[in-house]
Amino acid sequence: QAVLTQPPSVSGAPGQRVTISCTGGSSNIGAGYDVHWYQQLPGTAPKLIIYGNSIRPSGVPDRFSGSKSGTSASLAITGLQTEDEADYYCQSYDISLSGCYVFGTGTKVTVL
Amino acid sequence: EVQLVQSGAEVRKPGESLKISCEGSGYSFTSSWIGWVRQMPGKGLEWLAVIYPGDSETRYSPSFQGQVTISADKSLTTAYLQWSSLKASDTAMYYCVRLIGAAGSFLFDHWGQGSQVIVSS
Numbered sequence: 001q002a003v004l005t006q007p008p009s010v011s012g013a014p015g016q017r018v019t020i021s022c023t024g025g026s027s028n029i030g031a032g033y034d035v036h037w038y039q040q041l042p043g044t045a046p047k048l049i050i051y052g053n054s055i056r057p058s059g060v061p062d063r064f065s066g067s068k069s070g071t072s073a074s075l076a077i078t079g080l081q082t083e084d085e086a087d088y089y090c091q092s093y094d095i096s097l098s099g100c101y102v103f104g105t106g107t108k109v110t111v112l
Numbered sequence: 113e114v115q116l117v118q119s120g121a122e123v124r125k126p127g128e129s130l131k132i133s134c135e136g137s138g139y140s141f142t143s144s145w146i147g148w149v150r151q152m153p154g155k156g157l158e159w160l161a162v163i164y165p166g167d168s169e170t171r172y173s174p175s176f177q178g179q180v181t182i183s184a185d186k187s188l189t190t191a192y193l194q195w196s197s198l199k200a201s202d203t204a205m206y207y208c209v210r211l212i213g214a215a216g217s218f219l220f221d222h223w224g225q226g227s228q229v230i231v232s233s
Contacts, residue, residue: 002156034217038157045207045223046149046157052217089157093218100173101211101218103149106156 134208
């Protein structure tokens, strides 16, 4: 069902910067729908960390940032910390098939 | 504080029925969409369905239309997800979510703790 493509994994040492891409198409991100990002720590429910492409909810560290361009979006984590090791998912809306809330395939971030 | 509290883990046999629940609190239950997201073991997130408790309007993912039924009880501020005949492939963690947004931007801003469903003979 996932129509948004993410890399399966990214890794970095503590303090480094990593980016996660989220590639969609003309019926979702390219149609102008916003992208949102969720962090899922091991064994827990997902948590919203970026909404409206680039806005951080209250309490989310400013080392997390988001951007969107064309049919893609990106999540960047600067100053990587061990507690950032988690799965990350992008999410948007797709106008095809009568409308659908779609997730990305997910990316595992490993802190080396 | 918005809270979504889900019912506990369930173990059923194939062919059995099941209804899991999610109680919302800390917000106007009838003024926000509420729904369900599935996560199969070791896999990603999939949206199943949402309901607007104010008027019981429902929306289903095409992948899950006819496979599950979403409902809500306004008086109990509780949403439900039910199956009439479970399959082994329904084994997964199911998350209750609140959906917010307007034209161009729809997101799941709050999540329940998850309800584990295991279907095994």
